[in-house]
Amino acid sequence: MKSxxxxxxxxxxxxxxxxxxxxVVTNQVIPFAALVMILFAFALDxxxxxxxVAPGLVWLATIFSVLFIVARSFALETADxxxxxxxxxxxxxxxxxxxxxxxxxxQLIALEAVLVGASVVLYRADVSASxxxxxxxxxxxxxxxxxxxxxxxxxxxxGAKGRETLLPLLLLPVVAPVLIGATRATESxxxxxxxxxxxxxxxLGLLAVFAVLFSVVGTVAFGPLVDD
Amino acid sequence: xxxxxARDRVTGTPFTRGLGIxxxxxxxxxxxxxxxxxxxxxxxxxxxxxMYAHVPGAWLAYLAFIVTALSxxxxxxxxxxxxxxDRIAGASAExxxxxxxxxxxxxxxxGRLTWGTFWTWDARLTTTAFLFVTYIGYLAVRNLGxxxxxxxxxxxxxxxxxxxxxxxxxxxxxxxxxxHQEASVAGNTDVTMDGLMLFTLFLGVIVFTLMYVWMxxxxxxxxxxxDMLDDTGLDRALAARRxxxxxx
Numbered sequence: 001m002k003s004x005x006x007x008x009x010x011x012x013x014x015x016x017x018x019x020x021x022x023x024v025v026t027n028q029v030i031p032f033a034a035l036v037m038i039l040f041a042f043a044l045d046x047x048x049x050x051x052x053v054a055p056g057l058v059w060l061a062t063i064f065s066v067l068f069i070v071a072r073s074f075a076l077e078t079a080d081x082x083x084x085x086x087x088x089x090x091x092x093x094x095x096x097x098x099x100x101x102x103x104x105x106x107q108l109i110a111l112e113a114v115l116v117g118a119s120v121v122l123y124r125a126d127v128s129a130s131x132x133x134x135x136x137x138x139x140x141x142x143x144x145x146x147x148x149x150x151x152x153x154x155x156x157x158x159g160a161k162g163r164e165t166l167l168p169l170l171l172l173p174v175v176a177p178v179l180i181g182a183t184r185a186t187e188s189x190x191x192x193x194x195x196x197x198x199x200x201x202x203x204l205g206l207l208a209v210f211a212v213l214f215s216v217v218g219t220v221a222f223g224p225l226v227d228d
Numbered sequence: 229x230x231x232x233x234a235r236d237r238v239t240g241t242p243f244t245r246g247l248g249i250x251x252x253x254x255x256x257x258x259x260x261x262x263x264x265x266x267x268x269x270x271x272x273x274x275x276x277x278x279m280y281a282h283v284p285g286a287w288l289a290y291l292a293f294i295v296t297a298l299s300x301x302x303x304x305x306x307x308x309x310x311x312x313x314d315r316i317a318g319a320s321a322e323x324x325x326x327x328x329x330x331x332x333x334x335x336x337x338x339g340r341l342t343w344g345t346f347w348t349w350d351a352r353l354t355t356t357a358f359l360f361v362t363y364i365g366y367l368a369v370r371n372l373g374x375x376x377x378x379x380x381x382x383x384x385x386x387x388x389x390x391x392x393x394x395x396x397x398x399x400x401x402x403x404x405x406x407x408h409q410e411a412s413v414a415g416n417t418d419v420t421m422d423g424l425m426l427f428t429l430f431l432g433v434i435v436f437t438l439m440y441v442w443m444x445x446x447x448x449x450x451x452x453x454x455d456m457l458d459d460t461g462l463d464r465a466l467a468a469r470r471x472x473x474x475x476x
Contacts, residue, residue, distance in 0.1 A: 152389075156382060160372040169365045170386075173358050174393050177400035184404070206400055217392060221385050224304075 004095040011099025015073065016106060024072055025107050030114050033065045037118045047124065052193060054123035055186035058115045059142070059179050062108070066146050066175070067168050069107055070154035073100055078159040083226060093223030097151055101215065105147035112139045119190075130197045131189040138189065138200070141207035142182040145214055149174050152218040155226045181206035239449035247442045254435035261428045269425075278338040280428055284436035285331035286356070292324030292440060293363065297391045300384035311455065312448075314380035317387060318370050319447035321363050323440055328360045351402040358397050362390050376455055 019025055040057045044050055050057075077083035077100075086096060116135065119125040127135060153170045157163040181203045187193070188200025240248075262280035269276035296317045303313040335353070336346040347353065370383045 156369065156386065166365070166368055166372075169361070169368060173361050173365070173397070174389075176358065177396050180400045180404045206403070210396065213392065213396070217389070221389065224381055225385050227381075 004092050004098070007092050007095025008098035008102060011096055012102040012106075015076065015100060015103030018076060019103070019107065025069060025111070029065050029068045029072070029107075030111055032068065033061045033111060033115055034118055036061045036064060037115065037122055041122060050123045051125070054119045054125045055190055055192055056179075056183045057123070058112075058119050058186060059182045061115055062112055062142075063146070063172070063175055063179060065111055066108065066150050067171065069104060069111075070150040070171070071164060071167060073104055073151070074154045074158040074163075083155075083158060087227060093226060094219050096226075097155070097219050097222035100154075101144075101147045101151045101218065104150055105143045108143045108147055109139060112143065125190045125192075127189060128191070128197065131191065134185060134197055134200045134204075135189040137204060138182055138185040138207065141204055141211050142178050144211035145178050145207060146175060148211065148214040148218040149178075152214065152222060152225070155222055158226070177206060177210050181210070239446045239453070244442060244445050247438065247445075251435065251438045251442050254431070254438060258428070258432055258435050261424075261431060266425050266428050267422065272342050275338055275341040276425070278334050278341075280432045282331055282334040282338060283429055284432035285327045285334065287433050288436045288440050289324045289328035289331055289359070291437065292320045292327065292444075293359065293390075295320040295444075296324065296363075296366075296387050300387035303380055303384045304388070311376055311380055312452075314376070314384065315448050315451040315455070316444070317384065318367075319444050319451055321366055321370075321387070322447060323443050325360065325363045325367060327436075327440075328356065328363070332356060332360060349401075349405060351398055351405050354401045354405075355394065355398040358401075359390075359394060362393065366390065376458070 037057060040053075040061075041050055044053065074083075077086075083096075087093065116125075116127075116139075120127065149171065153167060153174070157167045157170065160166060185200040185203040185207070188195045188197050188203075191197070258280065262277055266277070266280075268274050299313040299317040299320065302308045303310070303317065339348070340346045366383060366386055369386050370379060372379065372382065374382075
């Protein structure tokens with residue numbers, strides 16, 4: 001258990017250090033997500049509509065970006081056969097899963113902060129203090145879920161031919177509950193359509209179930225999936 | 229010599245031939261009953277006949293996906309680990325995707341005629357669409373390559389993940405839907421059915437199930453042959469080329 005957590009910490013810090021030095025997420029994925037937010041505005045073309053759908057757009061942009069971050073996360077592992085080397089060296093797959101999930105989650109939180117900021121600026125979203133608490137909790141729970149599922153399916157698709165197109169096909173149906181739950185909770189946090197903040201909290205139940213379920217299942221199933 | 233081997237390795241047996249004949253006879257019976265013998269519905273008119281293909285199709289898809297999940301579990305369980313379970317899982321998922329597709333198409337056609345819309349965001353419909361996409365992804369993963377056991381383990385884990393995912397998707401769509409939709413059109417079907425119509429529906433389910441078993445047996449054997457070809461095909465081709473070179 002202790003060694004598993006130590007592995008997780010090592011893997012996570014390795015991934016984050018690579019990100020700090022290469023800045024792929026900060027310089028490419030986050031600008032991409034911001035661009036998506038702007039393109040939504042072109043497509044929907046009305047302030048009133050944008051204001052109403054802003055919460056959904058934030059999470060849609062997040063989920064699209066997850067695809068890229070996951071692909072990036074596993075490109076690092078497959079480029080030089082790093083994942084196989086880790087497995088051959090007897091590194092605990094549970095530790096690898098937790099470490100990669102942690103690194104992914106950290107990057108996602110940064111991304112979500114930018115996107116919420118963008119929706120305040122671009123879509124006139126309005127966050128009160130109590131809404132802010134709800135929003136932060138929503139982001140944390142949704143992120144744990146997205147990062148676990150992303151790591152699990154990313155590991156499955158890693159190294160396969162055509163993984164760029166396979167990953168969205170596998171991942172997008174699975175994350176539908178997160179999109180639903182996080183969007184509704186964010187609607188209350190933004191006060192969209194006059195929805196009260198308190199109405200958002202029940203949706204966190206769904207996000208919590210998803211996060212717990214997939215982080216546990218991911219920890220167990222990741223080993224057999226990458227153990228080739 | 230190779231041609232004789234090829235001729236020997238067919239996927240039919242006396243049992244599947246018998247089953248096939250029974251299935252085809254059943255389909256003919258179903259078509260006659262479904263299109264001609266049963267009356268038109270009081271409310272739905274002639275469109276009710278779509279049901280005789282739609283309902284059994286949906287039933288079959290669910291059955292197929294359950295079989296996929298069970299045989300995946302059988303593969304993962306050490307004591308019953310065998311590539312046969314993996315091939316049954318794969319064959320069943322293929323048939324399931326096919327019939328889920330048929331069921332979605334017939335369902336939306338019926339919906340257009342009866343409700344005036346191809347699609348509603350009803351939980352059952354949405355979950356079905358998700359199932360369809362999920363198993364298309366499953367089939368894509370089966371084609372990723374690697375050794376047979378790699379393929380088997382990867383897809384078995386994925387099939388079990390799908391079992392986990394689908395109820396969660398269904399549940400979340402249901403609560404999402406409860407906020408959005410006024411009255412679900414799908415709820416208005418609590419009409420009593422004519423006995424003959426009910427019988428035809430039942431017949432459809434039986435006939436489709438027979439068809440499923442028939443297709444599953446053949447497909448599973450075809451997959452076995454494909455795997456054998458993978459295993460021995462290269463060796464055989466090499467041997468043949470060597471023989472050619474030796475002769476000339």
